Amino acid sequence: MIIKKEIELGGRTFSIETGRFAKQANGSVMVRYGDTMVLVTAVASEEAKEDRGFFPLQVEYREKTSAAGKFPGGFIKREGRPSEKEILSARIIDRPIRPLFPKDFKNETQIVAFVLSYDGENDADVLGVCGASAALSISEIPFAGPIASVRVGKLDGEFIVNPTEEQLKISDLELVVAGTAESIIMVEGEGKEVNEADLLNALKFAQTEIKKLVDLQIELREQVGKEKWNVPEKEIDESLKNDVYSLAEEKQKQIVYSVLTKDERSKANKELLAAVSEELAEKYPEQEKVIAEMIHDIEKDMMRQRILEEGIRLDGRNTEQVRPINVEIGILPRTHGSALFTRGETQSLTSVTLGTKSDEQIIDGLTEGYTKKFMLHYNFPPFSVGEVGRMTGVGRREIGHGNLAERALKVVFPDETTFPYTVRIISDILESNGSSSMATVCAGSLAMMDAGIPLRKSVSGIAMGLIKEGDKFAVLSDILGNEDHFGDMDFKVAGTSDGITAFQMDIKIQGISFEIMEKALHQAKDGRMHILGIMDEAIAKPRENLSPYAPRLITMRVETDQIGVVIGPGGKTIQGIQRLFGVDINIEDDGTVNIASPDQENAVKCKEYIRKITATPEVGEIYEGVVTKIMDFGAFVEILPGKEGLLHISQIDNKRVEKVSDYFKPGDKVTVKLLKVDNGKYSLSRKELIKKTTN
Numbered sequence: 079m080i081i082k083k084e085i086e087l088g089g090r091t092f093s094i095e096t097g098r099f100a101k102q103a104n105g106s107v108m109v110r111y112g113d114t115m116v117l118v119t120a121v122a123s124e125e126a127k128e129d130r131g132f133f134p135l136q137v138e139y140r141e142k143t144s145a146a147g148k149f150p151g152g153f154i155k156r157e158g159r160p161s162e163k164e165i166l167s168a169r170i171i172d173r174p175i176r177p178l179f180p181k182d183f184k185n186e187t188q189i190v191a192f193v194l195s196y197d198g199e200n201d202a203d204v205l206g207v208c209g210a211s212a213a214l215s216i217s218e219i220p221f222a223g224p225i226a227s228v229r230v231g232k233l234d235g236e237f238i239v240n241p242t243e244e245q246l247k248i249s250d251l252e253l254v255v256a257g258t259a260e261s262i263i264m265v266e267g268e269g270k271e272v273n274e275a276d277l278l279n280a281l282k283f284a285q286t287e288i289k290k291l292v293d294l295q296i297e298l299r300e301q302v303g304k305e306k307w308n309v310p311e312k313e314i315d316e317s318l319k320n321d322v323y324s325l326a327e328e329k330q331k332q333i334v335y336s337v338l339t340k341d342e343r344s345k346a347n348k349e350l351l352a353a354v355s356e357e358l359a360e361k362y363p364e365q366e367k368v369i370a371e372m373i374h375d376i377e378k379d380m381m382r383q384r385i386l387e388e389g390i391r392l393d394g395r396n397t398e399q400v401r402p403i404n405v406e407i408g409i410l411p412r413t414h415g416s417a418l419f420t421r422g423e424t425q426s427l428t429s430v431t432l433g434t435k436s437d438e439q440i441i442d443g444l445t446e447g448y449t450k451k452f453m454l455h456y457n458f459p460p461f462s463v464g465e466v467g468r469m470t471g472v473g474r475r476e477i478g479h480g481n482l483a484e485r486a487l488k489v490v491f492p493d494e495t496t497f498p499y500t501v502r503i504i505s506d507i508l509e510s511n512g513s514s515s516m517a518t519v520c521a522g523s524l525a526m527m528d529a530g531i532p533l534r535k536s537v538s539g540i541a542m543g544l545i546k547e548g549d550k551f552a553v554l555s556d557i558l559g560n561e562d563h564f565g566d567m568d569f570k571v572a573g574t575s576d577g578i579t580a581f582q583m584d585i586k587i588q589g590i591s592f593e594i595m596e597k598a599l600h601q602a603k604d605g606r607m608h609i610l611g612i613m614d615e616a617i618a619k620p621r622e623n624l625s626p627y628a629p630r631l632i633t634m635r636v637e638t639d640q641i642g643v644v645i646g647p648g649g650k651t652i653q654g655i656q657r658l659f660g661v662d663i664n665i666e667d668d669g670t671v672n673i674a675s676p677d678q679e680n681a682v683k684c685k686e687y688i689r690k691i692t693a694t695p696e697v698g699e700i701y702e703g704v705v706t707k708i709m710d711f712g713a714f715v716e717i718l719p720g721k722e723g724l725l726h727i728s729q730i731d732n733k734r735v736e737k738v739s740d741y742f743k744p745g746d747k748v749t750v751k752l753l754k755v756d757n758g759k760y761s762l763s764r765k766e767l768i769k770k771t772t773n
Contacts (some may be wrong), residue, residue: 079097079302080093080094080095080096080098080630080737081093081096081097081302082094082096083294083297084294084436085291085294087228087239087287087290087291088238088287088500089222090110090111090112090200090240091111091112092109092110092291093108093110093111093356094107094108094208094209094212094294094295094298095107095108095110096108096212096216096298097302099422103121103213103217103225104120104121104122104213104217104218104304105215105217105219105304106118106213107213107216108209109212109346110195110205110206110646111198111200111205111240112199112200113196113197113199113200114193114195114196114201114202114205115145115193115194115195116191116194116202116206116209117194118206118209118210118212118213119189119213119557119651120187120188120189120192120210120213121188121190121218121623121679122185122186122187122218123185123186123187123190124168125185126184126185127186128460129184130184131367132184133187134184134185134186134187134192135172135176135179135188135189136187136189137168137169137171137172137175137184137188138160138168138189138190138191138212138236139167139193139206140157140160140164140192141157141161141162141163141193141202141444142157142192142193142194143320143443143444143704144194145194145195146196146198146445148444150445151442151643151667155655158391159237161443162477162481164205165205165474165477166477166481167191168191168575169474169478170203170204170207170227170254170256170264171189171191171207172708173191173264173584174225174227174256174264174584175189175210175225175656176559177399177585177587178221178223178263178588179220179222179587179592180220180222180309182309182310182311182312182739183220183309183401185219187219189214191206191210193444195208196444197639198445199243199244200240201229201243203254204227204228206647207225207226207256208227208291208573208645209228210225211295211446212224212295212299215296215299216298216299216302216303216304218304218306218307219306219307220306220307220309221306222297222588223258223295223356223474224258225257225263225288225292226256226257226288226289226290226291226292226295227254227255227256227257227264227291228255228284228288228291229252229253230248230251230254230255230267230284230287231245231246231249231250231251231253232249232251232276232278232280232686233249233250237279237280237283239284239287243445249384250269250270250272251269251272251276251277251280252269253265253277253280253281254266254267255280255281255284255288256288256317257284257285258292259288259289259292260286261292261590261591262281262583262590263584264560264583264584264585264593264741265281265569265581265582265583266581267485267580267581268485268486268488268489268579268580268583269577269579269580269581270577270579271274271489271573271574271576271577271578271579272337272577272578274578274596274600275526277599277701278592278595278599281561281595283590283646283654287570297308297369299673301308307432308447309404315362315365317430318358318362318365318368320370321362322354322372324375325353325358326350326354326376329350329353330373330376330380331380333350333377334377334392336395338392338393339423340423340511340613342542345562347373348376348560350373351369351370351373354369355370357720371687376566377564377733381560381561381564382547382564385397385545385549386545386552391554391561392459392561393422396554397553397554397555398601398604398605399555400421400540400555400605401421401422401423401424402422403420403421403609403612404418404419404420405417405419405420405612405613405615406616407524407527407543407615407616407617408445408528409427410427410429412626412627413625413627414430414431414432414529414625415429415430415525415526415527415528415529415530415531415625416428416429416430416522416525416528417522417525419517419520419521419524419611420509420580420646421513421517422510422511422512422556422558424507424509424511424512424517425455425507425508425509425510425517426505426506426507426508426510426514426517426520426521427506427521428502428504428506428518428521428522428524428525429525430502430503430522430525430526430528430529430531431502432499432500432531432624432625432629432631433629434498434626434629434662434672434674435451435664435672435674436664437500437502438450438451438500439451447766451494451500451501452484452488452500452501452595453484453501453502453503454480454481454484454486454502454503454504454518455477455480455502455503455505456476456479456480456505456507456515457504457505458473458475458476458479458507458510458514458520458732459505459507462507462508462509463508468564479514479515480515481559482515482570482582483505483516483519483572483580486572486578486579487503487523487526487578487579488518488525488735489537489574489580490533490534490535490536490537490579490581491533492531492532492533497532498551498633498672499531499629499631501526501531502765503522503525505522510559511558511559511737512541512556512559513540513541513556513570515570516538516539516540516541516572519537519538519539520538520609521556522537523536523538524536524613524616524617527617527619527620527621529620529621529624529628529700530620530621530623530624530625530628531620531623532620533575533620535576536574536610536613536614537572537579538606538609538610539569539570539571539572539573539609540555540556540571540602540609541556541569541570542554542568542569542570542597542598542602543557543562543567543568543569543603544565544566544569544590544594545561545566546566546587551594553597554727555601555604555605556605557636565586566585566587566590567583567584567585567586567590567615568582568583568584568585569581569583569584569595570583571599571600571602571603572606573603574610575604575607588762627676629662629676629682630675630677630678631673631674631681632672632673632684632685633672633673634670634671634685635668635669635670635671636689636692637669637692640669640670640692641665641667641669643691643692644665644671644691645665651691652665653722655684655687658687659683659684659687660677660680661673661674661675661679661680661681662675663684663688673688687719691718693718693720695717695721695752695760696752696757697752697753698751698752699752699754700749700751701717701718701750701751701762701764702747702748702749702761703717703747703754704715704716704745704746704747704748705724705742705744705745705748707744708738708742708743708744710727710738711726711738712730712738713730713738713748715762717750717752721760723752723761723762724760724761724762725748725762725763726749726761726762729753729761729762729765729766730765731764731768732765733770738746748764749764750762750763750764750767751763751764751766751767753766
């Protein structure tokens with residue numbers, strides 16, 4: 079039976095249909111908004127194969143290029159590995175649904191979203207969130223939904239739901255929000271230095287729109303929803319629990335109440351676990367994993383209780399303190415800019431590379447292809463957390479963290495007319511104990527200042543946490559890794575002294591109030607300003623000069639009808655110029671010419687050369703020319719590159735000239751005046767200049 083539910087949202091029809099497509103999945107829906115359509119399926123194994131200690135959820139988002147009437151790029155004309163856009167969209171689906179499965183549900187679960195039609199206006203990522211929720215809600219899979227997601231923009235002071243691609247280009251804000259009918263559970267986006275009040279109001283606006291989509295899914299579930307699988311709670315051996323607590327509680331309290339480094343705390347916890355496991359091994363054989371979980375819960379409960387009752391955290395800070403920060407600038411001598419940013423036990427070593435137009439990244443997807451001149455790449459090697467791991471390529475987490483930092487920094491990046499370089503930022507996380515993405519924002523801002531990039535302002539970032547029990551809560555500034563692990567929220571906020579440029583929030587509980595979000599935003603602002611103050615002590619404004627190892631880039635313009643002159647037949651002219659001056663030249667369709675060279679002097683000479691070959695000789699102007707050929711009746715002189723004129727024998731001197739060769743030979747320089755232009759032929763005179771000198 080085909081069932082379809084629809085509403086009007088932002089002036090367009092939003093619909094969810096089930097019963098027609100992919101009927102063997104546990105749940106499947108087709109979500110449509112405008113002419114963008116996404117098929118989302120949910121499938122789970124009926125039994126958990128083993129207790130893995132984590133929930134094996136896999137979310138895949140794929141864009142079929144046929145959805146936009148396009149062929150895939152490259153030689154192999156089929157979709158390959160997911161693009162960054164697809165990975166980021168999969169994360170947008172994954173993050174809000176993951177906390178809504180039962181704690182003890184460990185069955186393999188897979189969400190697959192296929193973008194099958196794209197109208198060029200409505201992005202499919204938020205539709206994927208709604209589709210995943212709807213597919214799960216109508217399936218047998220246990221899920222505490224439904225939830226929904228919308229995108230929020232701001233134009234002319236007004237919030238709009240699900241702005242089109244064109245509207246987003248001029249919007250002051252781009253915010254993706256996911257939530258239930260009552261509260262927000264995931265936020266991601268960027269802004270043009272928006273203030274905290276505007277962001278909070280945007281979230282409230284999003285919540286009203288989300289509720290409409292949640293209600294739509296409830297209608298669908300009530301009509302076609304299947305009975306949910308029962309998830310039995312894990313049985314607890316009370317005798318084992320009592321013995322573990324009696325052995326571990328006091329020792330765990332000593333560890334929690336001690337100010338230790340990450341490594342020291344980890345070592346102390348391992349020793350405690352080993353001691354308790356050994357003590358209970360005979361009485362409770364093969365229960366090491368259960369014992370470890372119980373000790374883990376003791377540490378979690380103690381840490382949370384101490385913060386809520388005493389306001390003191392694992393490292394001894396109060397809830398609003400930021401860890402000690404150290405900044406070093408320019409420590410990599412051959413990069414174009416570098417910075418080492420260390421906050422507590424989190425450290426980012428970031429470098430900046432300046433490039434030319436040819437270094438821009440080509441982006442191909444459902445939208446019209448474009449190039450990208452500002453990019454940030456984030457790397458998280460296993461040694462940063464003291465582990466051994468396989469280094470097989472960039473993971474989804476690395477792509478997500480890099481994207482967040484890139485969005486935070488690109489707002490202050492100068493426009494192309496001011497700074498025509500292509501820029502690549504690389505953040506290598508050397509140590510990690512909480513909020514390495516925000517360390518990347520700080521290090522990226524510092525490294526660009528060191529590189530001499532004319533940033534409008536410095537940008538810093540901070541991660542906020544939350545401990546909430548009932549009505550009692552505490553917001554934490556600059557969270558540690560354990561506070562992220564044991565806490566209820568990870569809210570990253572980046573921005574300048576004048577406003578927020580990027581943000582991302584994930585929570586592990588089913589929603590938080592706007593009161594908590596407001597407190598978190600204002601506490602984040604205080605932390606952001608504190609960090610900016612320390613950064614400005616190290617470098618408050620961009621360096622005046624670029625690194626001597628950076629390419630020198632000069633921009634000029636030629637008339638569009640002169641572009642062919644610069645390029646020449648088959649590109650011979652431009653290739654010759656590049657070889658002559660040792661430069662790289664790129665010409666835009668509008669006549670903008672970018673000249674790049676490691677030598678500033680050569681770039682300047684190249685610019686002057688291009689100016690000359692595109693210049694139109696003017697009658698009466700004086701030129702420093704070079705003799706190219708000697709004839710009986712005169713000499714041919716190149717007055718501009720590629721433009722020759724005739725210096726007739728009668729115009730060589732103010733006295734009679736018998737032989738031209740008595741005055742010139744090929745290669746001689748001669749100053750001449752352009753007398754006239756006749757059908758593209760230039761008549762030159764040296765005599766006119768001699769007369770003036772004589773007079």
